[in-house]
Amino acid sequence: MSNCIVIQVGQCGNQIGGRFWDMVLQEHARNNKRGIYDDALATFFRNVKTNRAGCSNVEVGDGKGRITGLRARGVMIDMEPGVIDQIRRSPLSELFGEEQQVVSNSGSGNNWAVGNCVYGPQYREEILEAVRKQAEFCPSLQSFFMLGSLGGGTGSGLGSYVCEMLYDEYPEVYRFHAPIMPSANDDVVTSPYNSILSLSKLIDTADCVLPIENEALLDIFQRVTQQTETGVQARKRRMALTDSGDAAMGGMCGVGARKTHPFDAMNNIAANLLMNMTSSMRFEGTMNVDINDIVTNLVPFPRMKFLLSSMTPLYTLTDARPPPRRLDQMFIDAFSRDCQLIRAEPKTSRYLACALIARGDVEVSDLRRNIERMSLQLKFPSWNREGWKTGLCSVPPLGQSRCLLSLANNCCIRQNLDILHSRFRKLYRRKANLHHYTAHIDVADIANSAENVRDIIAEYSSQEFK
Known part of the structure; x- marks a missing residue:
């Protein structure tokens, strides 16, 4: 427990x-x-x-x-x-x-x-x-x-x-x-x-x-x-x-x-x-x-710890009745842009590792079959071609017969981080509203924080193009 x-x-x-x-x-x-x-x-x-x-x-x-x-x-x-x-x-x-x-x-x-x-x-x-x-x-x-x-x-x-x-x-x-x-x-x-x-x-x-x-x-x-x-x-x-x-x-x-x-x-x-x-x-x-399995299996490098999450079927209310989905289609949905909880297209980037947690009416054979199928479509690094972690819970979510959660350490996160960094640079170049912060912290601390985020973007980029 x-x-x-x-x-x-x-x-x-x-x-x-x-x-x-x-x-x-x-x-x-x-x-x-x-x-x-x-x-x-x-x-x-x-x-x-x-x-x-x-x-x-x-x-x-x-x-x-x-x-x-x-x-x-x-x-x-x-x-x-x-x-x-x-x-x-x-x-x-x-x-x-x-x-x-x-x-x-x-x-x-x-x-x-x-x-x-x-x-x-x-x-x-x-x-x-x-x-x-x-x-x-x-x-x-x-x-x-x-x-x-x-x-x-x-x-x-x-x-x-x-x-x-x-x-x-x-x-x-x-x-x-x-x-x-x-x-x-x-x-x-x-x-x-x-x-x-x-x-x-x-x-x-x-x-x-x-x-x-x-x-x-x-x-x-x-x-x-x-x-x-x-x-x-x-x-x-x-x-x-x-x-x-x-x-x-x-x-x-x-x-x-x-x-x-x-x-x-x-x-x-x-x-x-x-x-x-x-x-x-x-x-x-x-x-x-x-x-602890999630940390051990999905974080291959200590600083590269950002996990993309997606869920299918997606529903917003506890009493929602989403249209029924075939199990194989749910696995396709889990890797599509529409089901990600951030705006990203993970299939176009490299997966460092991925976990799938299924709930409800799903068999182990279903997981294995779909992982084999998706492995042919997704890019994994040479040092972790079998970078999958799977879980199967017999209890479905409220109001659903089954669902699938995907957690992926994917290099496409660098694009979302870069958007945040770009918005930061637009303000920082003009020193706009900076005085509200320098009353409590040094300008150097702000610059170091931006550099730290820039470094993690570069680390994901290096893994993407290796």
Whole structure:
């Protein structure tokens, strides 16, 4: 039994985190109808009705469907109270004690330097104590999952500070970071600075970085809503803490009579990445993939740690009914541009390594057959021609019979990083808005961060053209 702690930082991180906790509860409730605290639940939750961390087979709730008596293995951090206040007013508040929340009212002003250099040291002990308490409840802590954005001040600045803090304090625990990359028409004028400064820190302190682009999520949302119909699943009402039973999205973001905001659905897609990625840890399957397998198999060089993620079928609501897909077609989709969580075309670039995690009605023979077929179409380096890692989880996602997650270390990520670097250079050449940062950090630190990102782009380019 492995345990994971989710640390959600800033407005974006807490919005995605809210959707993740909502949906993962629904998933466990569907597969744990007796309401028993088991190893699957213990990955992301602890039982607050016992002082024995990791105690198994303890009845939770009435044992008839509704799961209660849990605390999330998570920490919420934000320098503005808005999103965390929404969570506090929702059913999700039962998952988080006061000791799991680090909140301020001042905000970071969309400035990485304020989040990293001001609020980082100011709140270091409070954040460290919140993480320490969660770690003490974990009998087998294996990884930290961090959620946040690159474009803002808190998610990028304080988020990268927390990642560096975990690197120092918990060097043996894997650190996964899923940063949301800003779009080209982002309304935060300083987002290029924030992105480069944050990326530089993540290159040095995270074990795996799983970038997600806002533009790619919006593309997926628009495409999926044209292809799917949504409705209430055939599930028992109130079968999870957050499940109202009559809202298409369930939980705290249940849409009711109001129109669904695209960001609600976009956050669902990002949350699904974490759920599918950890499915083999939480549920039984023919070929389980532990989280350390991902680092070991997909990061061949310590600095080249950016993983492209894609999922198929894609759906934005927990009650979506996507058109049925043949299994072989799902494998084709997983490597297509349309299913990537960043705007990229991986098939035109070199794969350093790739992992496939299938859930539901999939056989080992299906995986092997399709890997053999795709290997003829994809480019792998000569030193890693069999660079595949496969996992098979018997439990399908909510509302689907099966799904496929692809995680790939692919050289095409250099193009997305280069776009961010180009946006940075346009501002930096003119020293625009630079004085907001030099009040807290030296100009040389900014230049070094840009060079660090430039170096990783060059490293991916060298592998592409070897």
